[in-house]
Amino acid sequence: NENVLQAIVPILQSGMIGTQYDWNYTTVPQTMLGGKVLSYTRGRILGGSSSINGMYYTRGSSEDFDRYARVTGDPGWSWENLQPYIKKNEQWTAPVDNHNTSGEFNPDVHGFHGINAVSLVGYPENIDPRFVQTTKDLPDEFPFNLDYNSGNPLGLSYVQQTIDKGRRSSSATSYLAPQFLNRSNLDVLLNSQVTRIVNNGTSNGLPLFTAVEVGRDSTELRKQFRASKEIVLSAGVIGTPQLLLLSGIGDPTELDAVGIHTVVQSSDVGKNFADQPGLPLQWLVNSNDTLDEDPELQDRYLQQWETNQTGPFAANGASFVLWGRFPDNSTIFHDYPDPAAGKNTPHWEIFFLRSYLPQVDPDLRVKGCLGLRVVDASVMPYVPAAHTQAPVYIVAERAADLIKQFWSH
DSSP states (O other): OTTOGGGTSGGGGGGGTTSTTBOOEEOOOBGGGTTBOOEEOOBOSTTGGGGTSOOBOOOOOHHHHHHHHHHHTOGGGSHHHHHHHHHHHEEEOOOTTOOOOTTTOOGGGOOSSSSEEEEEOSSOOTTHHHHHHHHHHSTTTSOBOSOGGGSOOOEEEEOEEOEETTEEOOHHHHTTSHHHHTOTTOOOOOSOEEEEEEEEEEETTEEEEEEEEEESSSSSOOEEEEOSSOEEEOOHHHHHHHHHHHTTEEOHHHHHHTTOOOSEEOTTTTOOOOOOOOOOOOOOOSOSOSOOSOHHHHHHHHHHHHHHSOSGGGSOSEEEEEEEOOOTTOTHHHHSOOOSSSTTSOSEEEEEEOOOOOSBOTTOBBTTSBSEEEOSGGGOSSOOSSOTHHHHHHHHHHHHHHHHHHHTO
């Protein structure tokens, strides 16, 4: 990720889609979209998708996490009990322009001494006062919400982003910052890909996974790294189930069809995937105050960013976000169940821009085997009403404590 300009300059993030830094996945034809095949961007770079995403910091509703606690039977996943991990992750940071942020967020619900930087937009737009005025003119339809990360996201709020002094703050720049890379118990292997998790016998009648197989390309001889305690798999919502299947954890019939020996019979691995669709709507405006395709303007803004990390390139293009719900009597609920975790959880989100059955236990250990734990968005039984960056950080912070507690006994 170092020296990759698009992974550093916030406004350039879309330039990484479809490049060498993207896994370039595509979906199968989608029946409800008339057979359309969609591109599915995932980060193929240190920091994963946190190095190529839109940098939105949205935790979801308190009801999202309370539902996780209910379905897992573990109160440790509730909104209230996760608060220490939320603040352990977050380092609230002043926006790069140092404007007065009073009335734009609630400091009581944020962490100021964590690892990953979060800030308000450092380049306010001329149109911003109109959004605020709308909440005064139409408060019932567009209520102002001081801070959507309070657990109560409904309404119009100022956007919060993982941006640090005009630069992207990713898991690579935060959790793998130099002070952590220099630790004696951490090694980062670049330009390599895990090909499977290796089963070495059994323990107490269960398959025991003790090693990770790695290769640099399809022709290189595979190497194995053995775990002294356990393996933590964090390859994401696509990579993790793929590796489980490649390692013999899945539906025996499907594995046998591609020549993979079944080690753990788990028919739901690689199924029940869910995500939130996005629909861009574009308008032409009668103003020159836009971030358009003018090369001269682009160069000037980039030079400004290179000089002091300020200007429109120091933000991701959105200043406000609106979270809302469909009415309870909406006709869509005649045909489909309400997916929201509760009455305070949004159904939809609008940004204003310029330009399953669980395969792990509540402690995130893979069921039916030993030595393997999953820590990424694929363990979430429901998609949160949020961009998943912040929820994944929250899950990972608690997972770190769960692992330490388990091995301290």
